[in-house]
Amino acid sequence: MAFIELKDIDAGYEKGKPILKNFHLSVEQGELVSLLGPSGCGKTTTLRTIAGFIMAEKGSVTIGGKDYTNVPPNKRNIGLVFQNYALFPHLSVFDNVAYGLRRRKVSKPEIAKRVADVLHLVSLKGFEDRLPAQLSGGQRQRVALARSIVIEPELLLLDEPLSNLDAKLRDEMRAELSRLQHQLGITMIYVTHDQIEAMSLSSRIIVMNEGLIEQSGPPEDIYEYPATPFVARFVGFDNRIDGTLTRLESKSVHVDVQGVEFISTRPSPNLSKQDEGKSVSLYFRPDDTQIGVEPGKNAFEVTIDFSNYQGNTTQYAMHLGSHALRAVVPGKPIADGTDRTVFSIPPDKVIAEKGVR
Amino acid sequence: MKNSKLLILITAMVFIFLIGPFIMIFLTSFSSDAIMRFPPKGFTMSWYAKALNIQMFRTTFWVSLQTGLLATATAMLLGVPVAYANIRFNYRGKGTLELLFSSPAIVPGMVIGFALLRFFVYVSNIPIVIGLYLGHTAILFPYTVRVVSASLRNFEGDIEQAAISLGSTPLHAFFAVVLPNIRSGLVAAFILAFITSFNNVPVSLFLTGPGVATLPIQMLSYMEYYYDPTISALSSIIIVLTVIVVQSAEKLLGISKYV
Amino acid sequence: MSLKPKTKALTMLLGAGCLFLLAYFLLPLLFVLYESFLGTDGNLTVSRYLAVLQDNQFQNVYLRTLKMAVIVTVIAVFTAYPTAYLMMKIKSSHKAILMSLVILPLMTSPVARTYAWIVILGRYGIVNQTLSLFGLTREPVRMLYTEGAIVVGLLQLFLPIMVLNLVSALENVPSEVEEAALSLGSSKIGTFFRVIVPLSFDGLIMGVTLVFTGCITAYVTPAILGGAKVLTLATLMRQQALVLMNWEAATVIAVVMILTTLILHTVLKRFRPRNQT
Numbered sequence: 001m002a003f004i005e006l007k008d009i010d011a012g013y014e015k016g017k018p019i020l021k022n023f024h025l026s027v028e029q030g031e032l033v034s035l036l037g038p039s040g041c042g043k044t045t046t047l048r049t050i051a052g053f054i055m056a057e058k059g060s061v062t063i064g065g066k067d068y069t070n071v072p073p074n075k076r077n078i079g080l081v082f083q084n085y086a087l088f089p090h091l092s093v094f095d096n097v098a099y100g101l102r103r104r105k106v107s108k109p110e111i112a113k114r115v116a117d118v119l120h121l122v123s124l125k126g127f128e129d130r131l132p133a134q135l136s137g138g139q140r141q142r143v144a145l146a147r148s149i150v151i152e153p154e155l156l157l158l159d160e161p162l163s164n165l166d167a168k169l170r171d172e173m174r175a176e177l178s179r180l181q182h183q184l185g186i187t188m189i190y191v192t193h194d195q196i197e198a199m200s201l202s203s204r205i206i207v208m209n210e211g212l213i214e215q216s217g218p219p220e221d222i223y224e225y226p227a228t229p230f231v232a233r234f235v236g237f238d239n240r241i242d243g244t245l246t247r248l249e250s251k252s253v254h255v256d257v258q259g260v261e262f263i264s265t266r267p268s269p270n271l272s273k274q275d276e277g278k279s280v281s282l283y284f285r286p287d288d289t290q291i292g293v294e295p296g297k298n299a300f301e302v303t304i305d306f307s308n309y310q311g312n313t314t315q316y317a318m319h320l321g322s323h324a325l326r327a328v329v330p331g332k333p334i335a336d337g338t339d340r341t342v343f344s345i346p347p348d349k350v351i352a353e354k355g356v357r
Numbered sequence: 358m359k360n361s362k363l364l365i366l367i368t369a370m371v372f373i374f375l376i377g378p379f380i381m382i383f384l385t386s387f388s389s390d391a392i393m394r395f396p397p398k399g400f401t402m403s404w405y406a407k408a409l410n411i412q413m414f415r416t417t418f419w420v421s422l423q424t425g426l427l428a429t430a431t432a433m434l435l436g437v438p439v440a441y442a443n444i445r446f447n448y449r450g451k452g453t454l455e456l457l458f459s460s461p462a463i464v465p466g467m468v469i470g471f472a473l474l475r476f477f478v479y480v481s482n483i484p485i486v487i488g489l490y491l492g493h494t495a496i497l498f499p500y501t502v503r504v505v506s507a508s509l510r511n512f513e514g515d516i517e518q519a520a521i522s523l524g525s526t527p528l529h530a531f532f533a534v535v536l537p538n539i540r541s542g543l544v545a546a547f548i549l550a551f552i553t554s555f556n557n558v559p560v561s562l563f564l565t566g567p568g569v570a571t572l573p574i575q576m577l578s579y580m581e582y583y584y585d586p587t588i589s590a591l592s593s594i595i596i597v598l599t600v601i602v603v604q605s606a607e608k609l610l611g612i613s614k615y616v
Numbered sequence: 617m618s619l620k621p622k623t624k625a626l627t628m629l630l631g632a633g634c635l636f637l638l639a640y641f642l643l644p645l646l647f648v649l650y651e652s653f654l655g656t657d658g659n660l661t662v663s664r665y666l667a668v669l670q671d672n673q674f675q676n677v678y679l680r681t682l683k684m685a686v687i688v689t690v691i692a693v694f695t696a697y698p699t700a701y702l703m704m705k706i707k708s709s710h711k712a713i714l715m716s717l718v719i720l721p722l723m724t725s726p727v728a729r730t731y732a733w734i735v736i737l738g739r740y741g742i743v744n745q746t747l748s749l750f751g752l753t754r755e756p757v758r759m760l761y762t763e764g765a766i767v768v769g770l771l772q773l774f775l776p777i778m779v780l781n782l783v784s785a786l787e788n789v790p791s792e793v794e795e796a797a798l799s800l801g802s803s804k805i806g807t808f809f810r811v812i813v814p815l816s817f818d819g820l821i822m823g824v825t826l827v828f829t830g831c832i833t834a835y836v837t838p839a840i841l842g843g844a845k846v847l848t849l850a851t852l853m854r855q856q857a858l859v860l861m862n863w864e865a866a867t868v869i870a871v872v873m874i875l876t877t878l879i880l881h882t883v884l885k886r887f888r889p890r891n892q893t
Contacts, residue, residue: 051518072526082515082519100523368698371699372717374772374775382731395740439630457634465829465832465833467854471853472645476643573836589731592732
């Protein structure tokens with residue numbers, strides 16, 4: 001059994017209107033898992049159900065082999081880091097960090113030692129007497145982290161912890177989080193809507209949409225082989241063409257699109273021999289496309305709707321039959337006077353996945 | 358953009374109209390004339406001495422002070438939990454209950470006092486002072502709920518959840534984290550409610566009688582019989598005290614956002 | 617199972633307040649309502665209502681109270697709007713000073729505030745003295761104990777409430793909206809009526825409700841400035857109860873007063889815009 005198990009969970013903010021339906025999730029000890037998805041996808045609901053702020057209407061929550069389903073949040077020993085830090089405004093940095101220890105009746109000298117250690121860990125030594133209002137955003141985030149790890153939680157939940165920071169600080173904090181995770185070996189569940197953040201931090205990404213898990217796997221798999229149209233779009237495979245799978249081999253996939261054969265040299269692990277003859281969708285990224293080259297493999301004629309010069313690159317909007325396509329190509333717009341051009345996608349840049357019904 | 362002259366004129370008149378009467382009271386309170394004449398003649402502090410020496414004013418001042426403090430304290434004890442429930446929870450029948458909690462502010466104060474008199478004093482035979490205290494508590498209740506709700510609304514629920522995730526029970530989190538952070542709202546609610554009680558006439562009107570009166574009621578009945586600047590002096594004292602309290606509360610707590 | 621802690625918490629939080637209001641507020645009111653229908657023989661009857669409502673004096677007083685409330689409300693709207701509007705336009709430090717000048721009267725004893733008008737409008741008050749100084753009048757004009765005096769007193773009492781409601785409503789109107797209207801060719805006055813007023817309408821209705829119902833139920837001002845000569849609903853009720861010991865009539869007037877306020881609240885609520893952004 002995994003370290004954290006959510007089974008058959010129905011949960012939401014209003015009774016009878018669950019956001020998560022029949023939800024399953026398992027996380028191994030020491031993993032750093034990201035819940036990735038747009039707002040409203042259920043990722044925060046999942047986090048709050050694990051933390052105990054949302055009591056599941058149905059199903060069970062198990063952590064470390066113990067049933068936590070009906071354990072109130074204050075008895076769970078789970079660290080929680082909030083998007084807006086949620087520091088106690090009336091308490092100093094020291095008292096903020098010591099809060100959980102005092103609740104656990106830890107002795108005074110022990111508190112002093114552990115707070116000092118954790119403040120050292122997050123490089124906030126010397127800030128003990130400051131109030132949250134006297135700290136920068138990054139410093140507040142460090143206090144929030146220190147406060148939640150000092151209680152030595154079984155599990156650390158982070159709810160979009162970096163989204164209120166500017167880009168540079170975000171990079172720094174990301175590196176710091178990575179370092180802490182390696183140093184402490186603590187299991188972390190990280191909620192974000194930012195795929196770069198999820199990619200760079202996690203050992204596993206779970207993409208969520210409308211209360212369901214769309215795909216779960218290591219960052220490379222998610223990025224290279226999105227399993228569903230939703231994930232494909234989410235990781236930037238903005239172009240989709242539907243066709244029929246004609247042949248699946250170990251190194252290549254052959255797809256028929258309105259009589260034209262497409263080849264992908266990246267067979268998806270989600271496809272099997274049984275899918276031959278069934279409909280599939282081809283996905284590729286706008287910046288992997290080529291335009292105006294000689295007709296050849298994976299090339300076809302399209303109509304350009306408009307082009308948009310962006311300096312380094314030019315963006316094209318085109319259509320092939322009923323499929324709207326986008327391309328981002330280096331250089332200036334091609335100006336050959338016609339709106340027809342050849343559009344191609346290298347076989348190692350396109351993937352085929354099971355079609356949408 | 359220049360603001361038009363008409364706009365400035367109307368505004369100036371409004372403020373003269375609002376503040377002028379206060380100046381008038383001050384001027385007449387120092388007049389040595391026993392009838393109130395404009396412009397005032399002479400200068401004397403004797404009206405102040407007289408106002409402070411009238412026994413009924415002293416007695417009723419204490420009644421007003423005690424009623425105000427007790428009623429405000431009770432209204433706070435009842436109102437803070439209600440405000441908290443209304444901000445943090447959604448529940449069935451919330452709209453109806455919110456209407457109930459705000460209704461003492463809608464029902465005319467005179468009627469509240471009248472009803473308490475009819476029901477309690479005549480039917481249950483309880484002392485009239487208790488009725489006075491209950492009536493004041495009832496009208497201050499919606500006040501405390503409103504002001505405390507406003508300051509709770511600005512306090513993020515996440516902070517409370519952080520405390521709970523660190524091991525606090527919801528009750529402990531309320532006292533350790535919520536209350537300290539809405540302190541200024543609580544003080545503002547207390548001051549506003551107390552002033553409301555201290556100034557109130559309509560509720561007290563039927564809940565006072567021979568032997569028990571509040572200061573404003575006593576002032577009203579004094580004015581029925583005497584026509585001299587004693588009331589000017591007394592009013593001046595009350596106004597100055599109010600200004601001091603309100604201004605320092607505004608400086609310290611920004612009370613105006615709760616009015 | 618999962619709802620239980622919430623129910624428990626709500627009971628703890630709301631219980632005391634509910635009980636208090638039920639016992640010391642709703643119950644007495646219901647008792648008065650019941651009493652108002654009580655006949656001399658203990659039967660339920662509307663005879664008390666008939667007696668009061670058919671009484672000429674009551675009808676006059678009721679209409680007078682409504683009339684004065686309308687006058688005060690209208691004047692308050694037309695003076696408070698420009699004031700609130702100007703307060704939004706000036707420097708914020710100046711606005712803060714004006715705000716405290718609005719709040720100060722609101723916090724001050726209504727008895728003291730109304731008493732000031734005795735000084736101002738009295739026989740030897742500033743108004744009469746000024747009039748005679750310029751030779752406009754030979755004898756002091758009687759201004760106290762008139763409807764006019766009550767209107768002036770009520771206006772001073774309730775104007776701050778109107779201004780505050782309009783200020784907080786106007787604070788929610790972004791200044792860009794006004795600039796946008798002006799840039800589209802709307803005149804200043806046109807912009808005010810077509811853009812500013814509709815966007816602050818909610819605050820206007822709130823202010824009107826509070827001022828109007830406040831005027832109808834106000835006691836101190838008509839008591840001091842009208843006395844027994846110019847009665848309003850509130851002073852009539854007190855007179856019936858405490859002077860004439862006619863509790864039957866007072867009970868009916870109490871119910872009429874509640875009904876009038878409730879009807880006003882309900883009717884005016886309908887004018888409040890539902891989904892304003």
